Amino acid sequence: MEHAFTLAARGPAHGPNPRVGCVLLASDGTGLGAGWHRGAGTPHAEVAALADARERGQDVRGATAVVTLEPCNHTGRTGPCSEALLASGVARVVVSVVDPNPQAAGGAVRLGAAGVEVLTGVLAEQGERVLGAWLPAVRRARPFVTVKIASSLDGRVAAPDGTSRWITSDVARQHAHDLRAEVDAIVVGTGTALVDDPSLTARTASGELHHHQPLRVVVGYRQVPAGARLHGPGGELVVVRTHDPAVVLDALHAREVRHVLVEGGPTVAAAFLRAGLVDEVHAYVAPVLLGAGRAAIGDLGVATLADAVRLVPREVVPLGPDVLVVATPQRAATAAAGTARITTTSTDEER
Structure with a gap:
């Protein structure tokens, strides 16, 4: 998760979307892929990490996705990350901060309903710091x-x-x-x-x-x-x-x-x-x-x-x-x- 925070910080501090990082791990802890969100209209961190794993020739079925913010569950400028993770065959998703945006939230529930093990609130205080101004802005509308x-x-x-x-x-x-x-x-x-x-x-x-x-x-x-x-x-x-x-x-x-x-x-x-x-x-x-x-x-x-x-x-x-x-x-x-x-x-x- 700390590595995912480091990746998230590479994204822009400005813009409507949050800074998010994602790391994909094999069952033995080996890194399979990693990514971060580079700004509005670009692939979200989860999709970027899956693409990185594909480029490396890694099979992510049964893997764990460690992500700094709950995967989105809606179609906006890009498709829902929850569906991308399900299609990839990951078995476990570890989340730092639950998404407060009602339009995007629900990824954890969607993944859990499909049988994926979901853990939230991991290093949440650090995760909130990484999200910076975006988090209170979304919470307060x-x-x-x-x-x-x-x-x-x-x-x-x-x-x-x-x-x-x-x-x-x-x-x-x-x-x-x-x-x-x-x-x-x-x-x-x-x-x-x-x-x-x-x-x-x-x-x-x-x-x-x-x-x-x-x-x-x-x-x-x-x-x-x-x-x-x-x-x-x-x-x-x-x-x-x-x-x-x-x-x-x-x-x-x-x-x-x-x-x-x-x-x-x-x-x-x-x-x-x-x-x-x-x-x-x-x-x-x-x-x-x-x-x-x-x-x-x-x-x-x-x-x-x-x-x-x-x-x-x-x-x-x-x-x-x-x-x-x-x-x-x-x-x-x-x-x-x-x-x-x-x-x-x-x-x-x-x-």
């Missing part, structure tokens, strides 16, 4: 939301005169670009689109576009100018005419978006936090003091310390002179959640 902040040590994203490039180092900015290349969509407000004219692309260290470019999502009612850089090379431009974060996520969920990166500045970040729709925060902090200027997060409706949105740190990563803190909100902000709206203002594309 909405995209996983990461809010990105890049600020000075005293929590400022711009100096009093509005200058902000660059607060963080090139090392931190490249890390942020690599994060963009792993998500399905980047969200900003119309204020950012109009004032900062961002491109919202994911770029390599050499300045070239990453192979994968996320959707560029602009939230609000004002028009994006025809000559804006958002119309240039990069991901598809999507305009969602609302100030309600929940409506934004509904629209992106309909597009099978699993992971959203909110980069829209203090006001947009605050709106998602107030709505209780933030799953993690990536805070890039530079050892710089400004003393004044725009705050990293807008008004959260917090009147007293007891109402603060508290975060649980999960990881601290040194990035050159800067530090990245990855944290999870301990609980959603309270009554303001139901009425949170985005009022767009200017912010920089990245800092």
Whole structure:
């Protein structure tokens, strides 16, 4: 199973489909074939492993299939993996995580009904980590939301005169670009689109576009100018005419978006936090003091310390002179959640 996890991690972090790995074993533990899912529209891990075994001239009848996610039981872009495994003659299927997607789940039941021995929940905690943002997105029927902040040590994203490039180092900015290349969509407000004219692309260290470019999502009612850089090379431009974060996520969920990166500045970040729709925060902090200027997060409706949105740190990563803190909100902000709206203002594309 651990080898299957390693294979799964080779698949893309972005896209509507999960990262899945599969290993086929003979009764004596000899490897017969292995595979992983390479992205939407490509063979699933089980089918890839069966194809690998065929290429090696291996007979998989009576074998064990070890797979990181329950084999699917429906026809989508590809056929059901449960039927492929049954047709191959495997005798046993070992699963780490049961599929929470009601459209795809049921493979374990289908295999068991046909006489295949099925074991689920093997190293499930590790399996869930491999699935990453995809798993909570499917469970909640909405995209996983990461809010990105890049600020000075005293929590400022711009100096009093509005200058902000660059607060963080090139090392931190490249890390942020690599994060963009792993998500399905980047969200900003119309204020950012109009004032900062961002491109919202994911770029390599050499300045070239990453192979994968996320959707560029602009939230609000004002028009994006025809000559804006958002119309240039990069991901598809999507305009969602609302100030309600929940409506934004509904629209992106309909597009099978699993992971959203909110980069829209203090006001947009605050709106998602107030709505209780933030799953993690990536805070890039530079050892710089400004003393004044725009705050990293807008008004959260917090009147007293007891109402603060508290975060649980999960990881601290040194990035050159800067530090990245990855944290999870301990609980959603309270009554303001139901009425949170985005009022767009200017912010920089990245800092």
